[in-house]
Amino acid sequence: MADHLTSWVLALVQTALFVAGAPLLAGWLKRVKCRLQNRRGPRLTQPYRDLLRLFRKELLLPEGSSWVFRAAPYVIFGAIVLAAAVVPLIALRLPTSAIADVIVLVGFFALARFFLALAGMDVGTAFGGMGASREMTVASLAEPALLMAVFTLAMSAGTTDLSVAIQRILSSGLVIRPSFVFALLGLLLVAVAETGRIPVDNPATHLELTMIHEAMVLEYSGRHLALMEWAAQIKFMIYAALIANIFLPWGIAVGFGFGALALGAAAVAVKLALLAALLAVSETLLAKMRLFAAPQFLGFAYLLCLLGMLSHVILEVGG
């Protein structure tokens, strides 16, 4: 019984870590990127200050907005936090990850995206509708690739439960799986597209021609905007944690001992920092591409994930 309670407390702590750590990861990414571009970056705590400032600011609702506009930030934030609860960050075998599997995780993302697009269209401005239509275009191409990567993982591990799957990968030791190489590459491309980073979307711009995510949240202010930004940061961290823990699961805590948990936290911190640094490098090297090139980019991601699945079937199972 006590063990049961510990695991639930740990699950809550882990989710809280996601929520609390996401701005830090965003700050780290920004700092590394600034350093690479020979600029002095903001402090690591700057995203927290930004969120705090937004929470204190006055809330302005645009004329003619309905309840959808007001409810969307809470729905999106809630869906993303629930998604965060499913993903193992520092420990495996937590009760929350046993309740929902990785397909539900994709579902949470879809729910958040649906409300984001609705909120964008609700006000009736040109930007909101444009951003929503672009977001849905990107999403409709990214989601099949994401699911294909997920299926590759599920087929290799024999389960869609993330926690169990990671445990099986961990216990099988160092095995070079061609399917995982492809799934990793595909998932990296999908993550870039889904979290609105360069080269698909530029999160730091308010230039009307190029923006996707910013166009939809343009009308938001105050605590609504804070929730939206925070949810985007958590979503980024979920993708980073997924990639880090599925493909490099070493270090994650299997037991609930203090030492194992500390090691798990340290390992995941290092992995996330490295992954964010890698993204900063790629964002510095690449330029944003035209919106109409995005379908080809995502088509390539889908192809990679599909090849991952095929090479699993052909090379790893057969014979």
Place this chain on the structure above:
Amino acid sequence: MNALQGLDLTRQLILLLAALVLFSSFAMLAQSRLVGLVRVFAWQGVLLAVTTGLVAYASGHTHLYASAVLTFFLKGLLIPWILHRMVLRLGLESARESDAYRTPVQLAGAGLVVFSYYVALPVVQLSALFTRNTIAVSLAVVLLGMLLMISRHKAVSQVVGFMSIENGLFFAAVVATYGMPMVVELGVAFDVLVAAILFGVVFLQIRASIDTLDVDRLNRLSESEP
């Protein structure tokens, strides 16, 4: 997961390289610039050479080392260099194939992989070699080379597709029977080399007569037709 764990690291690496060879075929389908296409083709040759070397190491067939070295110099360096020089000489550095049907062609390629898996399945069940699973991959490389030839209009791309078919056949020989006899291998290698040089001459002839390398234009009988 289960079948893979029984293999040692070298054999796992061979499977990974086989997957990368397959990926390079898809990269060729995705590449629209001719110079890029030749570069990817060179990478496929290098990957093929490394795979052959590893198969030689894992299976203990020393004559495969010779084919690995031959493949590296011929398909990784010499033929791509000839093709690259030809592209430069014909002034096609910035030439692109049209982007139409890019994604459907790639998806058709994925379909071909599934098809070759289905076709190779009975062969795989009869074979006892540890490389047997890659037979389907080599067949897929052959079919993808054909797809490249069919879907492109420029003569240079079609030659690269043809060379890629040869890569697939060589790969099939290595993984299905640990290579052909040395005489055959040498003969085929030099045939390919001669073909690469001959194609160069043909390119020049085609261009001299119809002033383009777009082979669709060969169907037209006279200049007056639009």
